Amino acid sequence: MDIFLYTVTGLLVTTTLLPILRHSHWLVRGMDFPRMQLAGMATFVMMLQLFVLNLTEPLTWALIAVTALCLAWQLWWILPYTRLWKTEVRSSTDTDTRRQIRILTANVLTSNRDVHKLIALVKEYQPDVLVTLESDQWWEDQLKPLEKDMPETIKCPLDNLYGMHVYSRLPLYEKEISFLVEEGVPSMHALLELATGDQIRMHFVHPAPPSPTENTESIERDAELVIVAKSVAGSAQPIIVTGDLNDVAWSRTTRLFRKLSGLLDPRVGRGMFNTFHVDYPLLRWPLDHLFHSDHFTLQNIQRLPSIGSDHFPLLSCLSFTPIKGKGQDGLDADQDDKDFADSIARSQNVSKQEVPEPGE
Incomplete structure (x- = not known):
């Protein structure tokens, strides 16, 4: 299970970092799309890390910190498109x-x-x-x-x-x-x-x-x-x-x-x-x-x-x-x-x- 979590965390980090590149290849730009899914994946992985890994080891907390940063980065992009964010366009009261x-x-x-x-x-x-x-x-x-x-x-x-x-x-x-x-x-x-x-x-x-x-x-x-x-x-x-x-x-x-x-x-x-x-x-x-x-x-x-x-x-x-x-x-x-x-x-x-x- 430890190896699985290390691998999944590495995959999460890779998919989070790829869109930062300005490369136009479809695989790089395609990672802009699943930010909601990656945020969900990061949440699930962090829960597994907390429950499965040895919390007395520094490496465990390093992995948790990296996963939390991935989650925070994905949320930064998608939270504006939720009701938690201030609206950019005012609601109209005009009835004409x-x-x-x-x-x-x-x-x-x-x-x-x-x-x-x-x-x-x-x-x-x-x-x-x-x-x-x-x-x-x-x-x-x-x-x-x-x-x-x-x-x-x-x-x-x-x-x-x-x-x-x-x-x-x-x-x-x-x-x-x-x-x-x-x-x-x-x-x-x-x-x-x-x-x-x-x-x-x-x-x-x-x-x-x-x-x-x-x-x-x-x-x-x-x-x-x-x-x-x-x-x-x-x-x-x-x-x-x-x-x-x-x-x-x-x-x-x-x-x-x-x-x-x-x-x-x-x-x-x-x-x-x-x-x-x-x-x-x-x-x-x-x-x-x-x-x-x-x-x-x-x-x-x-x-x-x-x-x-x-x-x-x-x-x-x-x-x-x-x-x-x-x-x-x-x-x-x-x-x-x-x-x-x-x-x-x-x-x-x-x-x-x-x-x-x-x-x-």
């Missing part, structure tokens, strides 16, 4: 529905055929904007009935798992589809107009994940997020960025995106809202995201029931309350963050100038 925007983000899974489940959710929750990820021509054809109530659309059906569609009840202007970093991996950009006449700059993204079967490095995903963040940084416009980032909310890359962009995460202090994987409750992470500028406060955010995909849909309702939203603070980038972001963008030969800026 003309100033509200409801966005349903759904990775539908290309091979999924339960389209009726998504249509039922749209009818029940009446989002102003629906964005679908992994939607191909079949999905576009099946979602055609939605256009009666959501006539504003942006369509890019693809059969490579990166198709994307946007449906909106509200007017969309300056609509554009871009392939920012990788051929075949689109993003969508538009200017949305509320019933009040206020306009919101929208970006819909779905960068490819780092994995042994797709991109062995995370650099393509990271570069797309970096240039979108740089594009919106410092803008006075109301801005919303949403989609499947193929990254967890607490990862180094997503934190870098938040630091560079200045956008806020309404989940901070409210919960993780894990959207993937539907079939494995113990292996779920928040991969579907919505970030926004401080022009907004939060009405509601919730994970919706399964639509037959491997992702749950995410519904976010924001209020456009620019005066009440002032003073909401997110993360700040230091010079090291900016230099690191520059190196990521240079590695893919991309820049923020390639990101459409509707309304600018």
Whole structure:
């Protein structure tokens, strides 16, 4: 049992330290994902150490201390996405529905055929904007009935798992589809107009994940997020960025995106809202995201029931309350963050100038 605990502790230390490296290999970046699971593992291992090992030996306390440090490090990353943390975005008390925007983000899974489940959710929750990820021509054809109530659309059906569609009840202007970093991996950009006449700059993204079967490095995903963040940084416009980032909310890359962009995460202090994987409750992470500028406060955010995909849909309702939203603070980038972001963008030969800026 002692040897087992030494081995497990060593594995825990390795998986905890790997993400500290700035290496973009999928195995390194992949260790950003299971921080909840690793925190649970550290707790269990520490209990075993206390009950099984000889507490009179200095080595035992050294092992316990190392395990406790691993636990504390994992908790530092994930605690902001619990109710133990202060909320980053204020709750809205505004009842003017003309100033509200409801966005349903759904990775539908290309091979999924339960389209009726998504249509039922749209009818029940009446989002102003629906964005679908992994939607191909079949999905576009099946979602055609939605256009009666959501006539504003942006369509890019693809059969490579990166198709994307946007449906909106509200007017969309300056609509554009871009392939920012990788051929075949689109993003969508538009200017949305509320019933009040206020306009919101929208970006819909779905960068490819780092994995042994797709991109062995995370650099393509990271570069797309970096240039979108740089594009919106410092803008006075109301801005919303949403989609499947193929990254967890607490990862180094997503934190870098938040630091560079200045956008806020309404989940901070409210919960993780894990959207993937539907079939494995113990292996779920928040991969579907919505970030926004401080022009907004939060009405509601919730994970919706399964639509037959491997992702749950995410519904976010924001209020456009620019005066009440002032003073909401997110993360700040230091010079090291900016230099690191520059190196990521240079590695893919991309820049923020390639990101459409509707309304600018």
